[in-house]
Every structure is written in structure tokens, then in C-alpha cells.
Amino acid sequence: MQMGQGVEWAIHSCLNLAWVEPGEACSAAQLAAFFALPAPYLNKQLQALVRAGILTSTSGPRGGFRLARDPDTISLLDIVTAIEGAQEAFRCQQLLKNTPGARKDVDYRKECLVAQAMRQAELAWRRSLAGQTIGDIKTDVEKRVPDTPELTRSRLAELR
Numbered sequence: 001m002q003m004g005q006g007v008e009w010a011i012h013s014c015l016n017l018a019w020v021e022p023g024e025a026c027s028a029a030q031l032a033a034f035f036a037l038p039a040p041y042l043n044k045q046l047q048a049l050v051r052a053g054i055l056t057s058t059s060g061p062r063g064g065f066r067l068a069r070d071p072d073t074i075s076l077l078d079i080v081t082a083i084e085g086a087q088e089a090f091r092c093q094q095l096l097k098n099t100p101g102a103r104k105d106v107d108y109r110k111e112c113l114v115a116q117a118m119r120q121a122e123l124a125w126r127r128s129l130a131g132q133t134i135g136d137i138k139t140d141v142e143k144r145v146p147d148t149p150e151l152t153r154s155r156l157a158e159l160r
Helices: 005-018 028-035 039-051 076-084 113-130 134-144 148-158
Strands: 055-058 064-067
Touching (some): 005 028, 005 064, 005 076, 005 134, 028 039, 028 064, 028 148, 039 055, 039 076
16 A cells, blocks of 8 residues: 555644644645645645645635644544545455355455455554554654654745
């Protein structure tokens, strides 16, 4: 499974927005310039986060994007789901129905050991993402590089 680059862009954008002063907003152009990304494509990712209730968006000269919730309540799974969708990565095609001795009355999506193993792995992956928040990453970054919040705010201000 490979996630689109929009997931990485969205997570980093949310992290930067976690350091923006309360009441302030950042435009898609500012966030895109911060990372040297194409603004129209990043804007699509940001709009997906708005639809998911992760960000809010305000139009106008002082408008832009803000976190809609506390960073400690925004999980990485929330962001991945907003960008990539909620569909399962593995979809059992019931190949066992085409094998000798297969029974027509069996739902092999439930009985197949391969499907069960893949479902367990995906569940572990989703639990791991659900257990990490933007707030967790924010705290870890601030411990490792304490001046990151101020550097981020300064750089975003320059890009206005």
C-alpha cells in the first residue's frame, strides 16, 4: 500500500497550523511556499481536511486555514482518512471460490486465512495511526528542536 503525497503534506500543514498564534490563519499559498509545494494541489488537501472537520477555512484578506480542533484530538488516522478515504487497503476478491472443493455458500472474505491476516495487519496499522496525534508530534518536535514554533511562525509571517 502506498499513500499519496497529500497525506504527508496534510500532516505537516496541520503541524505548522498547531504553532500559529490563536486567532491567526494561514493561506494555502503560505503553507505551500513554506514547503515549496504547488499551492493548488495543497489547497485540495486542505479543503479535504476542512470537509473532515480537522481544519476551518475563512475567506478574505485575513482569512486562511486554522485547526478546527485541539491538536491532541487530531489523530494521524483522521488525516489519512480525510485525504485517502476510509476504504480498506486489502480487498478480498474471494479467490478461494475458484479453487477445487470451493463451496458456493461460503463467504470467503470471512473464512479465508489470508484475508483474516491482512485484516489484522490493517487493524494494527489503523490503531497505531489512531493512537498518535498532531499534539504528540508537536510535543516531540518541540523537545527535539525547541525553537521550531517560533521559527515556523516567523517564516509563515514572511510569506504573507
